[in-house]
Amino acid sequence: MVKILELHRALVKLLVVWSLICLVAFSTVEARVRHYRWNVNYEYKSPDCFQKLVITINGGTPGPTILAQQGDTIVVELKNSLLTENIAIHWHGIRQIGTPWSDGTEGVTQCPILPGDTFKYKFVVDRAGTFMYHGHYGMQRAAGLYGSIIVSLPSEASEPFAYDYDRNIILNDWFHKSTYEEATGLSSIPFVWIGEPQSLLINGRGRYNCSLLANPSLEACNVTNPECSPHVVTVIPGKTYRLRIGSLTALSALSFQIEGHNFTVVEADGHYVEPFVTKNLFIYSGETYSILVKANQDPSRNYWMTTNVVGREPKTPTGLAILNYYPxxxxxxxxxxxxxxxxxxxxxxxxxxSLAIKALQSSIHTPPLTSDRTIVLLNTQNKIDGYFRWSLNNVSFSVPHTPYLIALKEKLNLNNVFDQKPPPENYDFKNYDIYSVAKNTNATSSNGLYRLKFNSTVDVVLQNANTMTANNSETHPWHLHGHDFWVLGYGTGKFDVTKDVAKYNLVNPIMKNTVPIHPYGWTALRFQADNPGVWAFHCHIESHFYMGMGVVFESGVEKVGKLPSSIMGCGETKGFHRP
Amino acid sequence: MVKILELHRALVKLLVVWSLICLVAFSTVEARVRHYRWNVNYEYKSPDCFQKLVITINGGTPGPTILAQQGDTIVVELKNSLLTENIAIHWHGIRQIGTPWSDGTEGVTQCPILPGDTFKYKFVVDRAGTFMYHGHYGMQRAAGLYGSIIVSLPSEASEPFAYDYDRNIILNDWFHKSTYEEATGLSSIPFVWIGEPQSLLINGRGRYNCSLLANPSLEACNVTNPECSPHVVTVIPGKTYRLRIGSLTALSALSFQIEGHNFTVVEADGHYVEPFVTKNLFIYSGETYSILVKANQDPSRNYWMTTNVVGREPKTPTGLAILNYYPxxxxxxxxxxxxxxxxxxxxxxxxxxSLAIKALQSSIHTPPLTSDRTIVLLNTQNKIDGYFRWSLNNVSFSVPHTPYLIALKEKLNLNNVFDQKPPPENYDFKNYDIYSVAKNTNATSSNGLYRLKFNSTVDVVLQNANTMTANNSETHPWHLHGHDFWVLGYGTGKFDVTKDVAKYNLVNPIMKNTVPIHPYGWTALRFQADNPGVWAFHCHIESHFYMGMGVVFESGVEKVGKLPSSIMGCGETKGFHRP
Structure with a gap:
């Protein structure tokens, strides 16, 4: 008996010590620096049961999820273990305030990371929300180089909505051809189009019908491969789940559904949304949403979570995951x-x-009521020297091989780096018919950039138009680096600079970093050029950006701190030495 | 009539002017600097009728042939137009005397050339002969990045053999999988082997049997594609042809034949051979030969030129070209x-x-009769941490990410660059059984190098052994950068440092830059370390070098001239600035 008591006392002591350890450990979890060591490699994977080479981080695609708390510093030491290929990773939705060199945009903010090199990305996640990361060099995102960033509120703060559990889901479309093959086809005469994706992935898992192949075993396509078993979200009946949903599709606009469940949209791109209930969430590449879903259905069965292609004629089967009711x-x-x-x-x-997404009443960031400058960007499909391109105001973007950030900050000879003529701020509004194939589909190529007065307020109007195919206008998701913007309005037809401006929502516009323009429509944004650096703004469809659908903004580059030498080594920065 | 006379006079004048132009043009052809502008890209090609992505130079694979005269300076401005992939090109057989930074060996003599960059290779072709160039980064050679260098004698000199016409032929083996797939398989557990080549190419043309595919049209395999029509060498009856034959196979040892014709071997790797007549030329990757063939057969028909795999069980059809008898x-x-x-x-x-190839009697370069140092390299297949590797004296080579040449010449902190412990000079001669699988197949990895006393004479004995498969020993073609070596002997079994040395051919050994070791055999070389720089010496089988089958020699690096900054920018040379 005495022995049992002694044992009990010893156990209690142990428990106290354990609690102390946990407390310390918890403080560690709360610590300000979160350190990751990533190794990037090629591996054979079967995300949709079809085996192919993919780019992995620490052996996986998607890569590890970054879990952090608002205000934390993230350090990612990225080892490039590819054989001959460079890389760069963009932290999508993170504004990189004070660290524009960590934005990970090859040619804009850094030189690419060479095979064998280890590059250190270091930045603060200054705002809670749902974000993502992905390759921003060539078309490496579509090769599997992507993942999630989940930033929680500070311990003392609470979300303006209630939920029991937090889960995240990342959507993607998946192609069996390599990104090399795709890119080569896009740059060929005749143009070779990769076609529609073979499958849609939910958290890196899809299902390709291997029997479509002439010889599935030769192709190592196997539907029983555990790598392609559907992603499962297990729920406890009665509980409410916050599903954080992001899309990093190369091409597809998607809808997302949960069989038999409505859900409430509460967050978009890290900003609270005035809640609304829906059955379908439309999500465009580069966007994130949080939805609340209550496990209030018959718990004796499971439910499909589904994702479908919208906006293009779908030739891709529905992407599936399982909402699993415990037990x-x-x-x-x-x-x-x-x-x-x-x-x-x-x-x-x-x-x-798009119109329903407004800022939550209790957390509105009111936009400036006027802007200092308006840039109208006509989105068109074009040809240059017989090659298909996408253009803004008939100028198709090409990425320079010396990053703007270094060239501008270090005052290199800019003539050697990029076109000194800034791209146009508008198009021929009067004469251009957005409903027809352009009379002259030729464009020019440029890597000029827009220099914005620091702290000025800038409006960008994205104007959609007909492509080079009659009666066709595509959806483009536009993503801005380094800033969130207010979404002031959407409309159909040609944007009218007087009438439509008067209808801008200046009361409760949502802030976002990615926004679609709909077919034949326009979308109007406003942002404050308050983040010193050089920032890309581009269509988030991988092939469209590759074919020139982007622009670059510079603002306050003279206020940027000392650039790390690790971002240098390419183009005019080869052997560059600060005097 | 007068008019006709006038026309005649005008034509004569034109002819005179034309002759003068030709004379000037001819002088230009004789000029000392030959300038090339190359653009490297990915393109879809069908070298063996099967369409795949290949690396092209100015739209072709093989790339342009470099035609020069002894003493000329070659300038190749190489633009890397790949999307995310770096490149480096090695000028195989060119010693790069005074320009070791132009050797094009990534990690040894230069940083890789980034996408968007233009790199200038500049070197003198100091010796007439048949040479080649090819990618020397990752496995890009096997992706199509290769071509020929033909250096003719000075105008006043003449060859020690007679021929009427000069033609060149480059042999290769061809795989349908990408080099990424191959490299990933080689670095996987379990090991994934790409298998035997799908075809053999003669001047970039082969013939794959498309009907072996489940769906040839889906794969864009088409035997009527002109890209895969056989290479044709047209001959005039009675004339003698010098065929310059090089091999840049990724894997295969080859034999070469011309149906119904004997031929005479007269040159090897740029050195004259004491002529001998044969029906089969054996050629290993990295070697070149000149053969003389007389068009003395029935001219009313054509003849196959054929190439076959030897040394490995052939699963690849014979490669074919046509010897076409005019008319x-x-x-x-x-x-x-x-x-x-x-x-x-x-x-x-x-x-x-191998034994028959001796220096031409009239052009013997007598070797030093003794050597200052002997390095014996036991060639074995091994495992490191479960990965398949190839090793020398149980050390498997890994390429550093800071080039040795820069690190050594610029006196960087060498500890950060490569292992300071030099690799072993010998193996356990007494106890090692070269006829069996090693008792312990584990090896270690290193990027240490051999530092050779400048101007010293070095012997290297390559000792073959059993692989990790019982009763199997492979052929390895070894290639030395920056030097030619004397081939002092070949033998079977274990090299005996006293008995075998006594049998060295010091009278008329051929000089070469590439030489095979035969199964279970040894090959002994001697060279003078008289070329300041850092030089790779490695098995020319692409996958074997990738898996560690190489060493590096440094000699006289302090005598190397000022390094161009264009070779820097990677590893420890990032942002490096000469003080």
Whole structure:
């Protein structure tokens, strides 16, 4: 008996010590610096059951999820273990305030990271929310180089909505051809188009119908491969889940559904949304949303989570994941017919969702009521010397091989780096018919940039138009680096600088970093050029940016701190030495 | 009539002017600097009728042939237009006397050339002969990045053999998988082997049997594609042709034949050979030969030129080109059964050819009669941490990410660059059984190098052994950068440092830059370390070097001239600035 008491006392002591250890450990979790060591490599993977070479981080695609708290410093030491290929990683949605050299945009903010090199990205996650990271060099994002960044609120703060658990989901489309093959096709005469994706991935898992192949075993396509078993979100009946959903598709606009469940949209790109209930979430590449879903359905079965292509005629099967009700077995497939999304070519509900997304009443950041400068960007498909391109105001962007940030900050000979003529601020509004194929589809190429007065307020109007195919206008998701912008309005047809400006939402516009323009429509944004650096603004469709659909903004580069020498080594910065 | 006379006079004048232009142009051809502008890109090509992505130079693979005269300076301005991939090009057989930074060996003599960069290679071709160039970074040679260098004698000199015309042929083996796939497989556990080549190419043209594919049209495999029509050498009956034959296979040892014709071997790696007549030329990757063939057969038909895999069980069809007798139509296929080469597993004739190749009596460069140092390199297949590797004396080479040449010449902190411990000079001669799988197949990895006393005479004995497969020993072609070596002897079994040295051929050894070791055999070389720089010496099988089958020699690096800054920018040379 005495012995039992002694044992009990010893156990209590142990428990106290353990609690102290946990407290210390917890403080460590709360610490300000989160250090990651990543190794980037090529590996054979079967995300959709079809085996192919993918770019992995620490053996996986998607890569590790970065979990942090607002105000933390993230350090990622990235080892490039590819054989002959450089890399760069962009931290999508992180503004990089004070660290513009960590934005990870090859040719804009850094030289690429060479094979064998270890590069240190270091930046503060200054705002809670749902973010992502991905390759920003060539088309490496589409080769598998991507993942999630989840930033939680400071310990003392609380979200303006209630939920029990937090889960994150990243959507992607997946192609069996390599990004080399895709890029070569895009740069060929005749143009070779990779076609629609073979599958849609939810958290890196999809399902390709291997029997479509002439010889599935030769191709190492195997639907029983555990790498392509569907992603499972297990829920406890009665609980509410915050699903953080991001899209990093190379091409596709998506809708997302949960069979038998409505859900409430509460966050977009790290900003609170005035909640609204829906059955379909439309999500464009580069966007993130949080939705709240209550596990309030029959718990004796599971439910499909589905994602579909919208905006392009879908030739890709629905992407599937499983909402698993505890204690139902997670591999029990839902017996019901899969939920189908809205019609792919019905633009109206997508425009309606865009219009529905407003800032949460209690957390509105009021925009400046006027702007200092308006840049109108006509989005067109063009040809240059017979090659297909995308252009803004008939100028197609080409990435320079000396990063702007270094060239401008270090006052290199700019004539050697980029075109000194800034790109146009507008198009021929009067005469251009956005509903027809342009009379002259030729464009010019440039890597000139827009220099914005520091702290000025800038409006950008994205104007959609017909592509080079009659009766066709595509959806483009535009992503701004280094800033969030207010979404002041969406409209159909040609933006009218007087009438439409008067209708801008200056009361409760949402702030975002990525926004779509809808077919034949326009989208108006406003942002404050208050982040010293050089920042890309581009269509987030991988092939469109590759084909020139982007611009670059510089602002306050003279206020940028000392650049790390690690970002140098290419183009005019080779052997560069600060005197 | 007068008019006709006037016309005649005008024509005569024109002819005179034209002759003068030609004379000037001819002088230009004779000029000392030959300037090339090359653009390196990925393109879809069908060298063996199967379409795949290849690396091209100015749109072709093989790339342009460099034609020069002894003493000329070659300038190649190389623009890297790949999307995310660096490059480096080695000028195989050119010693780079005074320009070791132009040797093009990534990690040894230069940093890789980044996408968007233009790099200038500049070097003198100091010796007439048949040479080659190829990618020397990752496995880019096997992706199509290669070509020929033909250096003719000075105008006043003449060859020690007679011929009417000069033609060159470059042999290669061809794989349908990408070099990324191959490299990833080699670095995987379990090891994934790419298998035997799908075809053999003669001047970039082969013939894959598309009907072996499940769906040839889906794969864009088309035997009528003109890109894969066989290479044709047209000959005039009675004339003698010098065929310059080089091999840049990734894997295969080859034999080469011309149906119905004997030929005379007269040159090897830029050195004259005491002529001998044969029906089969054995050629290993990295070697070049000149053969003389007389067009003395029935001129009413054509003849196959054939190449076959030897030394490995061939699973690749014979490579074919056409010897076309003028005026027979060049597309008239020889009706006869194709010439077949010797048995693939008959080593004896291959060893016999190696032994037959001696320096031409009238052009012997006598070797030093003794050497200052002997390095014995035991060639073995090994494992490190479960990965397959190739090793020398149980040390497997890994390429550093800061080039040795820069680190040593610029006196960087060498500890950060490569292992300071030099690799071993010998193996456990007494106890090692070269005829069995090693008792302990584990090896270690290193990027240490051998530092050779400047101007010293160095012997290298390459000792072959059993691989990790019982009763298997492979052929390895060894290539030395920056020097030619004397081939002092070949033997079977374990090299004996006293008995075998006594049998060295010090009378008329051929000089070469590439030499095979035969299965279970040894090969002894001697060279003078008289070229200041850092030089790779490695197995020329692309995958073997990738897996560690190489060493590096440094000699007289302090005598190297000022390094161009263009070779820097990677590893420890990033932002390096000469004080």
């Amino acid at each position: 139902t077995h997670f591999r029990k497939s839902p017996a019901t017919v899969q939920t189908t999304g809205p019609f792919w070519n019905d633009t109206a509900p997508r425009v309606a969702q | 027979t139509h060049f597309r008239k296929s020889p009706a006869t059964v194709q010439t077949t080469g010797p048995f693939w597993n008959d080593t004896a004739p291959r060893v016999a050819q």
